[in-house]
Amino acid sequence: MTRWLTSALLLLLTLFLTLPVLALVASWMRFDAAAQDVLLQMAQTVLPGYTATTIGLCVAVAVGVAVVGMATASAVTLFDFPGRRVVEWALLLPLAMPAYVVAYAYTDYLQFSGPLQTALRESFGLHGRVFPEVRSLGGAVWVFTFALYPYVYLLARTALSERAAQLMEAARLLGAPLSRRVREVALPLARPAVAAGVALALMETLADYGVVSYFGIQTFTAGIYKAWLSMDMPLAAAQLATLLLLLVALLMWLEHRAQRRLRFAVQRGGRAGGDEAQPVQLRGARVALAWAVCGLPVLAGFVLPVLFMLRPLLGGWDELPWAAFVGWAFNSVRLAGLSATLAVGLALVLAFAVRVWPDTFTRGVVQLTSLGYAVPGAVVVVGLLLPVGWLQQVAPHSGVGAWVTATALGIVWAYLVRFCAVALQSVQSGYARIPASLDDSARMLGTTGLALMLRVHWPLLRRSVAAAALLVFVDVMKELPATLVLRPFNSDTLAVVAYQLARDERLGEASLPALTLVLVGLLPVILLSRTLRSR
Incomplete structure (x- = not known):
């Protein structure tokens, strides 16, 4: 009986967390002549432009993050130079910067009426535009490249640290010069990691709304x-959401395939070779080159955007809307705290079910519920509002639409669909460190079911649960697309207000909520850097 109830509960959770995707699939079952006309009209008008722009943006961002991520990972893993330890964690700092905040910062400082172009025109007597337009496809590529390269950097750094130093030492003993060792040993070794990191960065690019909307780029x-x-x-x-979901599914398949190849390479290679192999010591001009390779991404992805946002913030300190800011921060913290608590609770239920009943059904259900993080916020919004519209047509007086769009129910639901997978991954990593023998010993002493979770698992999962709650909290604070549509009335969050103020060209006022989001985003970066140092 308990097993049957657990299966029913898991199916309900799966339906709850996969509703957006199911709703999009169901929308094609209503395909009729009118729907065909709409699709044909889009194919003749906007769809080619959306497709070309989205593919062009993805290709350019893929090249950018691959080059920057691989170059920085190679510099800190294969070589040793003064300040390398500082650079290792500094390269993670752009993870704290939402891409749309980077876009606001560059626009405020580099646009035609910005302080830099104005100063250059006044100083040198120039006329017209000095720099290219920031709000363009090229500007978006720049923003996404330096905001998302840490995905490639982290995975490539891990892959290179596993085997690169030993294999490069073996190549050196065989007489290979440094350039050949890097080109023919290190780079092929990190290829699966780079592919996985690029896929993750492109999923974030496709899910973005703040940058493309603010720059006027017509993507999906x-x-x-x-x-x-x-x-x-x-x-x-x-x-359109279905087409975007198909692109994301393709990227997910490529990412999983690259991860499998990466694990295979590590298992085949192991840690053979000993610890005697050391990174190559750099001297002279090569030190300056290494600092340039590692310093430019940190400068472009974190330092300059922060400085650009601080300038209007400090200049108009007395005119900032502090009273309203308290309300925005309270709304953000309230929604983030509630979502993090519910996400961790659902993750504990799902991870415990896999731990106790590790059969094919349970694992399959949990894998389905963990796919939500790859679903863009725009797709989540459409997937949630479609069934609401259908219910309103069937039962106009049911009030379902008001519950989803006028209360916190809809927005928290969207957050759980997107970020429950983040909590689940952290909790499952905690479970992986708990030996199965502890469960067997507890059962022999008569502890089963919920008591097993509370008395055995929970004390050992506290750190993993705290990390999961922190990650979900920060992700919810920065989430823009779903919040923009589903937030309750008079419940603007820091992300929404930053977007609205920037859209209204009030970038000085937008700097306060934007920098607050950056400060919050630093928390998981600090946690990640400490984890990497401990390893």
Whole structure:
């Protein structure tokens, strides 16, 4: 009986967390002549542009993050130079910067009326635009590259640290010069890690709405919101969301394939070779080159955006809306705290079910519920609002729409769909460190079911649960697309207010909520850097 109830509960949780995807699939079952006309009209008008822009943006970002991530990972792993330990954790700092905050910062400082171009025109008597337009496809590529390269850096650094130093030492003993060792030994070794990191960065690029909307770039994500909110065409939004979901599914497949190849390479290579192999010691001009390779991404992805946002913040300190800021921060913390608590609770239930009943059914259900993190916020919004619209048509007086759009229910639901996987991954990593023999010993002493969780697992999972709650909390604080549509009335968050103020060209006022999000984002970066140092 207990097993049957557990299976039913897992199925309900799966339905709860996969509803957006199921709703999009169900929308194609309502495909009729009118829907076909909408799809044909999009194919003749906006769809080619959305496709070309999205693919062009993804290709350029993929090249950018691959080059920057691989170069920085190679510099700190294969070589030794003064300040390397500082650079190792400094390269993680752009993870604290939401991409849309980086976009606001560069626009404020580098646009035609910004302080830099104004000063250059006044100093040298120049006329017109000095630099290219920031709000362009090239500007978006720059922002995404230096905001997302840490995905490639982290995975490539891990892959290179496993075997690169030993194999490069063996190549050196065989007479290979340094350039050949890097080109023919280190780079092929990190290829699966780079592919996995690029796939993760592209998923974040496809999920973004703040940068592409602010820069006026017509990607699938911007098209989804335009079709739903501006044109009032839910079916067109659902079709665009389905295409975006297919692109994300392709990237997920590539990422999983690269991860499998990476694990295979590590298992085959092991840790043979001993610890006598050391990174190559750099001297002279090569030290300056290493600092340039590692310093430019930190400068472009974190230091300069922070400085650009601090300038208007400090200049208009007395005019900042502090009273309103307290309300925005309270809304953000309230929603983030509630979502983090619920996400951790669901993650504990799912991870405990896999621990106690590790059969094919349980593992499959948990894997389905963990796919939500790859679903873009725009797709989550459409997937949640579609069934609400259908229910409103069937039962106009049910009030379902008000519950989802006018209360915290809808937005917290969207957060759980997206970020429950983050909590689940952290909790499962904690479970992986608990020996199965402890469960067997507890059962022999008569401790089973919920008592097993509370008396045996929970004391050993506290750190993992705390890390999961922190990660979900920060992710919810920075989430923009779903919050922008589903937030309750008069419940603006820091992310929404920063976007709205920047859109209204009030970048000085937008700097306060934007920098607050950066400070919050530093917490998981500090946690990650400490974890890497301990390893």
